[in-house]
Amino acid sequence: WHWNTFPEQRGRLFHVNQKARNAIEGNRMKAMGVVPGVSDLIYLTAQGPLFIEMKTEDGKQSPEQVKFQRLVESLGYQYIVCRSFEQFQSIFCHLTKPC
Numbered sequence: 001w002h003w004n005t006f007p008e009q010r011g012r013l014f015h016v017n018q019k020a021r022n023a024i025e026g027n028r029m030k031a032m033g034v035v036p037g038v039s040d041l042i043y044l045t046a047q048g049p050l051f052i053e054m055k056t057e058d059g060k061q062s063p064e065q066v067k068f069q070r071l072v073e074s075l076g077y078q079y080i081v082c083r084s085f086e087q088f089q090s091i092f093c094h095l096t097k098p099c
Contacts (some may be wrong), residue, residue, distance in 0.1 A: 001085075002092060009096070012044040037064030039072075039079065045095065051079040052091070058085070 002013050016038050039051035048084035052074050053065060061069070061081065072079045082088050 001089065006092065006096060013041060015041055033064060035068070039068065048077050051077060053079070053081045055081055055083050057083050072078035
């Protein structure tokens with residue numbers, strides 16, 4: 001949706017792949033600097049990055065995700081737990097006008 005709605009912003013919103021297929025790949029990713037709990041999406045704004053964690057309506061953050069959120073917010077950046085496609089759309093409609 002974002003890719004098609006805001007073509008001028010392509011490349012500013014991206015997914016952080018944290019999923020290893022097996023233990024060997026997981027260990028390799030960890031050795032390369034993968035940090036547990038990093039948000040699913042990062043959106044680059046003129047004010048700095050916006051971190052977006054996607055969850056279902058009743059989904060819970062892991063302890064690592066809560067720790068990462070605290071780190072992000074302690075540095076003055078914004079972190080949003082997004083629970084629906086409509087909420088996802090409203091994030092960008094709020095940031096980018098007109099929507």
